[in-house]
Amino acid sequence: MSILVLADHDNEALAPATLVAVTAATKLGGDVHVLVAGEGSQAVADAAAKVAGVDKILHADDAAYGNALAENLTPLIVGLMDGYDALLAPATTTGKNVAPRIAAKLDIQMISEIIAINDDGSFERPTYAGNVIATVKTSDAKKVITVRGTAFDKAATEGGSASVEAISGAGDSGKSSFVSAEIAESERPELTSAGIIVSGGRALQSGENFEKIIEPLADKLGAAVGASRAAVDAGYVPNDYQVGQTGKIVAPEVYIAIGISGAIQHLAGMKDSKTIIAINKDADAPIFQVADYGLVADLYQAVPELTEKL
Amino acid sequence: MKILVPVKRVIDYNVKPRVKADGSAVDLANVKMSMNPFDEIAVEEAVKLKEAGTATEIVAVSIGEQKATETLRTALAMGADRGILVVADGDMPEPLAVAKILAKIAQEESPDLVLLGKQAIDDDSNQVGQMLAALLDLPQGTFASKVEPGDGHVTVTREVDGGLETLKLTTPAIITTDLRLNEPRYASLPNIMKAKKKPIDEKTPADYGVDTSPRLTVVKVAEPAKREAGEIVADVETLVAKLKEMGVAA
Ligand SMILES: Cc1cc2nc3c(=O)[nH]c(=O)nc-3n(C[C@H](O)[C@H](O)[C@H](O)COP(=O)(O)OP(=O)(O)OC[C@H]3O[C@@H](n4cnc5c(N)ncnc54)[C@H](O)[C@@H]3O)c2cc1C
Ligand SMILES: Nc1ncnc2c1ncn2[C@@H]1O[C@H](COP(=O)(O)O)[C@@H](O)[C@H]1O
Numbered sequence: 001m002s003i004l005v006l007a008d009h010d011n012e013a014l015a016p017a018t019l020v021a022v023t024a025a026t027k028l029g030g031d032v033h034v035l036v037a038g039e040g041s042q043a044v045a046d047a048a049a050k051v052a053g054v055d056k057i058l059h060a061d062d063a064a065y066g067n068a069l070a071e072n073l074t075p076l077i078v079g080l081m082d083g084y085d086a087l088l089a090p091a092t093t094t095g096k097n098v099a100p101r102i103a104a105k106l107d108i109q110m111i112s113e114i115i116a117i118n119d120d121g122s123f124e125r126p127t128y129a130g131n132v133i134a135t136v137k138t139s140d141a142k143k144v145i146t147v148r149g150t151a152f153d154k155a156a157t158e159g160g161s162a163s164v165e166a167i168s169g170a171g172d173s174g175k176s177s178f179v180s181a182e183i184a185e186s187e188r189p190e191l192t193s194a195g196i197i198v199s200g201g202r203a204l205q206s207g208e209n210f211e212k213i214i215e216p217l218a219d220k221l222g223a224a225v226g227a228s229r230a231a232v233d234a235g236y237v238p239n240d241y242q243v244g245q246t247g248k249i250v251a252p253e254v255y256i257a258i259g260i261s262g263a264i265q266h267l268a269g270m271k272d273s274k275t276i277i278a279i280n281k282d283a284d285a286p287i288f289q290v291a292d293y294g295l296v297a298d299l300y301q302a303v304p305e306l307t308e309k310l
Numbered sequence: 311m312k313i314l315v316p317v318k319r320v321i322d323y324n325v326k327p328r329v330k331a332d333g334s335a336v337d338l339a340n341v342k343m344s345m346n347p348f349d350e351i352a353v354e355e356a357v358k359l360k361e362a363g364t365a366t367e368i369v370a371v372s373i374g375e376q377k378a379t380e381t382l383r384t385a386l387a388m389g390a391d392r393g394i395l396v397v398a399d400g401d402m403p404e405p406l407a408v409a410k411i412l413a414k415i416a417q418e419e420s421p422d423l424v425l426l427g428k429q430a431i432d433d434d435s436n437q438v439g440q441m442l443a444a445l446l447d448l449p450q451g452t453f454a455s456k457v458e459p460g461d462g463h464v465t466v467t468r469e470v471d472g473g474l475e476t477l478k479l480t481t482p483a484i485i486t487t488d489l490r491l492n493e494p495r496y497a498s499l500p501n502i503m504k505a506k507k508k509p510i511d512e513k514t515p516a517d518y519g520v521d522t523s524p525r526l527t528v529v530k531v532a533e534p535a536k537r538e539a540g541e542i543v544a545d546v547e548t549l550v551a552k553l554k555e556m557g558v559a560a
Contacts, residue, residue: 010472069477070440071449093470097452100405100440109406109525112435122529127434128327132336135529175449176479179465183472192471196558221558229489239455239469239490246348246429246489248471254558264326271537275556277549283542292540293552305546310559 001030004058004080006073006089006098009036009044011066016193017090019051019154021147025088026053026155027117033058034162035080037073037169039066045164052159059164064171067178070098076169078105086143091249095146103144110144111136115151129245130268149192150251150272184238191241194224196254199243199270202230203259203280203299210236213299214258217307226250226270228260244269259299262287279303311459312367313356314421315390316412317349319374319381320432327432333530336432345381348427350388350494351487355457356425357389358492364459365423367391371415373398373408379510386505387497393510396518403515403522405433409441414518416446421482423464428453428486439486449479455490 003025008015018034025032032053036045037060045059058080064072077098081087087102089095091113103110115133116124122137123145191197198218204210210231218225226248227241243250245268255273260266262278262285270276271290278291281298288294295302321327322342330337345353359365370385371394372378382393396411403411416424429436443450451457451466455474458465459481467476469488497505515522543549553559 015471067475070443070452074444093453093468096436097440097450100435100437101444101450103437104406104409104441104444107406109404110435110437110441111526112437126534127531128321128336128432129434131327131533132329132531133534134531136526137529138526140525173449174480176451176477179476179478181470181472181476182474233490238473239488240471240473242489245431245434254553254556265323276537276540277552288542289539290537293549294540294542295546295549296542297546302546306549309546309550310553 001028001085002083003028003030003032003086003088004084005032005034006077006087006095007034007036007044007048008090008092008094009038009041011038011041012043014044014047015090015092016154017092017149019157020149020152021088021090022051022053022155023152024114024117024147027152028086030085031055035060035077037065037076039063047157049162049164050158050160052156054160054162057162057164058167060167060169062168062171068094068098069176069178070101071173071175072171073098074101074105075173077102079169081106081142084142086145089146091146091148099144099146106142106144108140108142108144109138111138112146113148114145115148129264130271131264148249150249184240188218189222189224191224191226191248192250194252196221196223197226197250197252198223198256198258199226199228199260200231200258201228201260202234204231204236207236213303217303220307220310228266257287258303260287261285262290311359311365311422312369312419313359313365314416314419314424315349315352315356315368315370315385316424316426316438317353317370317372317381317385318346318430319343319372319378320346320430323347323431329531329533333532335528335531343377345384346427346430348429348487351489351491352425352427353385353388353390354492354494355487359459360389369394369419369421371396371412373411374402375399382510383505384497386508387502388495392508394513395510396513396515398515398522401524404524404526405435405437406441406525407515407520407522409438409445410520411515411518412438412442413445414520416442423459423482424484426484426486428488439484443484446484448482448484450484451477451479452486453488454485455488457485457491
């Protein structure tokens with residue numbers, strides 16, 4: 001068996017979710033190769049070569065791959081798949097964008113966001129906002145799979161010594177082009193790999209209150225900042241803060257939900273956190289049913305006091 | 311400009327699903343069903359483009375059991391012009407089969423845009439749009455929060471992990487919706503009445519020559535281990551003490 005892992009990266013560093021996909025690949029067994037397709041991405045290929053458990057890096061460096069356009073990556077990867085039994089991609093927005101396109105080209109029914117690989121060759125994946133775990137087996141000869149970023153440990157970033165082979169593909173499809181990106185630069189830890197997350201909901205009422213109330217607590221704890229859909233929809237914080245079924249899936253050591261009711265769509269994104277703390281003024285809020293520690297209080301008093309006393 | 315909008319009938323987002331006692335499937339008997347929320351956003355976007363004079367015709371399509379007619383009627387009441395119901399008896403076809411049927415319909419209808427949801431909230435697959443784009447060899451703008459059609463192209467702003475990204479795609483193009491694209495309207499009563507007279511064409515997967523046999527076998531479905539509710543702490547001080555115990559705060 002040989003497995004190709006699609007690396008998610010920004011041409012400078014590997015996204016941590018890639019390391020999770022590598023672990024899933026080593027669980028499947030066989031040779032593990034990682035494809036780094038990018039532009040000016042030598043540092044990523046070098047970093048990937050050091051990841052424990054990786055046997056070989058395929059490095060495609062071309063302007064066409066710099067922005068991970070699905071139209072350009074797909075022919076490159078489909079061409080490689082002759083030599084592999086499975087493609088594993090992290091379930092990041094890049095992986096979710098590209099993997100189904102490759103699967104359809106190969107006439108494969110993809111398996112989305114696996115959280116477990118069983119000995120009998122079956123896979124477990126969450127459905128219905130994480131309320132139902134489906135165990136599935138595929139009859140396809142090859143597999144295309146995305147791997148949930150919280151489901152397996154990250155492979156070690158040191159210890160590997162994979163060879164790096166430069167490859168090339170057809171380049172630009174002419175169907176799509178990159179115009180611009182608004183990627184927030186933050187000093188805080190990244191949401192999906194943070195050890196502590198402080199999240200705010202609709203109760204924050206404004207972006208200003210997020211800055212005044214949520215951020216100081218996050219900074220005191222060295223935490224990342226997250227949000228509910230309601231807070232994102234209302235424009236208090238950018239879209240990439242959204243935790244949930246249709247946002248980011250997180251599983252930090254500590255998740256602090258402030259002024260968040262605990263809708264199933266929100267719980268889907270954070271209920272695998274090790275410890276959940278909820279602050280809400282409504283004692284009946286569903287968030288308390290999953291919280292290890294709950295504080296029934298007005299957040300406008302309780303949170304500044306908490307930040308102060310820590 | 312013609313727009314094709316695939317809409318799926320799914321469990322209502324407010325309903326907590328229950329697994330059948332034998333662990334074979336989710337029990338959908340007597341459960342409230344609705345249009346997939348992301349598909350409502352897709353219909354809304356199409357209707358907005360029609361109201362702006364950019365789109366001329368909106369065709370809604372649903373694949374599923376006969377009852378998916380209701381979902382199509384909702385799309386028609388929101389402003390779609392006509393519907394195509396592909397009746398698939400038995401289990402819901404998998405995303406690849408759905409994409410194959412949609413590809414055949416797109417070949418017949420030649421839409422300039424296909425607007426889909428980014429993910430169905432029942433299977434949470436997030437596959438069909440990308441697969442459809444692959445089968446038709448068209449560009450894809452997934453997780454869209456802004457769609458601006460131009461001459462021979464469409465500009466799509468996408469919600470990505472790091473923030474937002476804007477791409478320019480040649481048309482025809484496939485677009486999948488994210489939550490911030492728009493806020494779907496409720497259909498008015500007069501529009502619901504009018505929708506009853508709009509045409510719905512009925513087909514089967516066989517009409518499109520698509521084999522819908524599943525590739526995946528569901529070994530079992532189960533509810534995940536429940537988290538136990540913990541304790542309610544008396545005050546901020548107790549919470550601080552707990553955080554210190556956990557080693558989170560000094
Ligand atoms: C298709 C779809 C996908 C979705 N995906 C997601 C997703 O990925 N993530 C997500 O989060 N949601 C998602 N949702 C939305 C979800 O259903 C809820 O609407 C949302 O999570 C509610 O956000 P909230 O808890 O901030 O707001 P609310 O439900 O309004 O809760 C606000 C809470 O704040 C409390 N409160 C108010 N004032 C105070 C105060 N002064 N002090 C303390 N507490 C206070 C209230 O008691 C209440 O519990 C999705 C919905 C749909 C339909
Ligand atoms: N049975 C179906 N009928 C019509 N459209 C569908 C169907 N299944 C999926 N879709 C479309 O594809 C999108 C993504 O679904 P999925 O890939 O299953 O998560 C949905 O939001 C719909 O727009």
